[in-house]
Amino acid sequence: MSVLPVSSSSTVPNPSAGRLQAVRERLDAACAAAQRPIESIALLAVSKTFSAQAVADMVSAGQTAFGENYIQEGVDKIADLAALRASAGLVWHCIGPIQSNKTRLVAEHFDWVQSVDRLKIAERLSAQRPTNLPPLQVCVQVNVDGGATKSGVQVSEATALAQAIHQLPGLQLRGLMCIPDPVDTFAAQVAIFGRARTLFDAWRAQGLPVDTLSMGMSSDLEAAVASGATMVRVGTALFGAR
Numbered sequence: 001m002s003v004l005p006v007s008s009s010s011t012v013p014n015p016s017a018g019r020l021q022a023v024r025e026r027l028d029a030a031c032a033a034a035q036r037p038i039e040s041i042a043l044l045a046v047s048k049t050f051s052a053q054a055v056a057d058m059v060s061a062g063q064t065a066f067g068e069n070y071i072q073e074g075v076d077k078i079a080d081l082a083a084l085r086a087s088a089g090l091v092w093h094c095i096g097p098i099q100s101n102k103t104r105l106v107a108e109h110f111d112w113v114q115s116v117d118r119l120k121i122a123e124r125l126s127a128q129r130p131t132n133l134p135p136l137q138v139c140v141q142v143n144v145d146g147g148a149t150k151s152g153v154q155v156s157e158a159t160a161l162a163q164a165i166h167q168l169p170g171l172q173l174r175g176l177m178c179i180p181d182p183v184d185t186f187a188a189q190v191a192i193f194g195r196a197r198t199l200f201d202a203w204r205a206q207g208l209p210v211d212t213l214s215m216g217m218s219s220d221l222e223a224a225v226a227s228g229a230t231m232v233r234v235g236t237a238l239f240g241a242r
């Protein structure tokens with residue numbers, strides 16, 4: 001049995017590559033089962049709590065889209081990786097709760113924000129988006145499984161919010177994001193994701209120019225793909241336990 005040199009990092013395989021490959025294989029299998037082309041699913045790597053170095057390793061493995069929940073942590077990582085953002089074409093998504101006093105940081109540093117659930121936040125993001133940057137790409141976070149205290153706009157109010165965001169000049173409405181609570185079975189996961197899919201289809205039917213249905217995480221991405229997700233957000237399966 002050979003012993004790998006421990007000092008020469010360039011010869012040690014990047015473990016991020018193996019985890020990324022494993023997630024891609026899950027997505028391939030889920031797409032095959034759903035008879036969908038693999039190109040119809042985008043993978044967002046959720047790097048919250050992991051270091052800029054962990055992100056850089058994942059970039060080396062071929063991943064370019066990253067999601068952050070905590071705004072200051074995300075802004076710090078974006079700054080640390082500014083050169084890589086430019087050279088590798090990194091795209092940064094804000095996927096966490098946004099207080100009013102943090103909208104300027106989001107508007108100035110991120111490419112996307114998937115966690116907009118109030119018009120006031122949308123208006124601030126639009127007004128604060130620097131005019132030398134493209135519009136901020138926005139998903140409306142919808143509370144598809146009830147729970148009055150959960151983040152996300154209620155289903156009954158979601159379409160009005162999407163229509164209002166579509167009118168804001170600093171924002172480009174892209175779609176819908178949801179984070180349902182974990183449920184036990186594949187059938188139950190599909191039933192809840194189906195509510196998001198129904199709403200997304202209704203927006204398209206009424207002419208809202210949306211192309212992104214962001215749902216599915218490490219534990220339920222297969223059900224999300226089966227339910228029509230166009231983007232899955234995966235943390236643990238790519239970076240390890242938090």
Ligand SMILES: *Cc1c(COP(=O)(O)O)cnc(C)c1O
Pocket residue numbers: 046048069095096179217218219233234235236237
């Ligand atoms: C943490 C997080 C994820 C990733 O969750 P995992 O279970 O680690 O894959 C996805 N989306 C949001 C909004 C998150 O906060």
